[in-house]
Amino acid sequence: MARALVNVPKTAKRGEVIAIKTLISHVMETGFRPSATGVPIPRDIINQLVCSYNGTEIFRAELHPAIAANPFISFYTVATESGTLTFAWTDDGGETQVQSASITVE
Amino acid sequence: MTANSMRGTRRGFLVGATRLLGGLGVAALLPRPEARATPAAMQAAIKQIVGEASLRRGRIKLDVPPLVENGNAVPLEVSVESPMTEADHVKAIHVFNEKNPQPHVIGVRLGPRAGRASVATRIRLADTQKLVAVAEMSDGTFWTDDVEVVVTLAACLEDPV
Numbered sequence: 355m356a357r358a359l360v361n362v363p364k365t366a367k368r369g370e371v372i373a374i375k376t377l378i379s380h381v382m383e384t385g386f387r388p389s390a391t392g393v394p395i396p397r398d399i400i401n402q403l404v405c406s407y408n409g410t411e412i413f414r415a416e417l418h419p420a421i422a423a424n425p426f427i428s429f430y431t432v433a434t435e436s437g438t439l440t441f442a443w444t445d446d447g448g449e450t451q452v453q454s455a456s457i458t459v460e
Numbered sequence: 461m462t463a464n465s466m467r468g469t470r471r472g473f474l475v476g477a478t479r480l481l482g483g484l485g486v487a488a489l490l491p492r493p494e495a496r497a498t499p500a501a502m503q504a505a506i507k508q509i510v511g512e513a514s515l516r517r518g519r520i521k522l523d524v525p526p527l528v529e530n531g532n533a534v535p536l537e538v539s540v541e542s543p544m545t546e547a548d549h550v551k552a553i554h555v556f557n558e559k560n561p562q563p564h565v566i567g568v569r570l571g572p573r574a575g576r577a578s579v580a581t582r583i584r585l586a587d588t589q590k591l592v593a594v595a596e597m598s599d600g601t602f603w604t605d606d607v608e609v610v611v612t613l614a615a616c617l618e619d620p621v
Contacts, residue, residue: 384584386561412574413570413574414568415566415569416566416569417566418567419560419561420557421581422532422533422582422583422615423532428581429568429574429578429580430575430576431573431575
């Protein structure tokens with residue numbers, strides 16, 4: 355779908371609260387802008403971001419057209435164990451893009 | 461006629477012409493009908509989330525710059541005071557607006573594993589308006605905060621592509 359960037363600390367102490375930053379390139383077309391012919395450009399946005407930590411869902415965001423183009427979302431989680439964080443963005447067409455990052459917890 | 465007065469006249473003409481064109485541009489933009497959410501639509505959207513429960517002030521903080529130059533990407537951060545334990549945590553955070561085409565901005569589901577109930581993103585603002593954040597706690601209470609934001613260049617009004 356698009357280029358996605360995820361920022362997760364490579365290592366963390368057990369129980370530490372870590373910041374996670376995500377960015378994906380997407381036009382986030384609102385569906386309210388008129389095209390050159392006056393007809394509104396159809397809506398095309400990423401409407402959902404789900405983050406899972408070793409398979410368990412820890413964060414879910416529902417996005418609306420009011421989110422700026424190239425949606426940036428940052429949040430926090432507790433580093434519980436070493437493993438993988440998986441990020442899944444879903445757009446209006448039902449297409450999902452998945453990006454993962456690994457973390458080592460000491 | 462001296463060189464000075466020449467320049468003065470030319471400048472006067474240019475300033476006048478620019479103002480005239482600028483005025484026309486603004487006039488051309490204004491009558492465009494826009495789908496708009498209203499404060500009532502926002503209240504209805506909030507009601508859908510909150511239901512019959514009462515909204516209380518405090519615990520939640522909505523952080524947005526009070527003056528925004530470009531409404532196409534406005535940094536926004538919502539943080540809620542909460543121990544984020546299994547017994548007492550933030551279940552969800554919602555953000556609403558008054559004057560974008562739709563009242564919803566973002567809805568986030570959290571759990572005790574979040575550690576800190578804080579979310580940041582970048583949003584679009586179509587006009588100078590009030591933003592409202594609502595936090596839903598695990599004990600069923602709702603907390604709210606609102607911010608008035610002044611927007612100089614609105615999103616959603618750019619020229620057709």
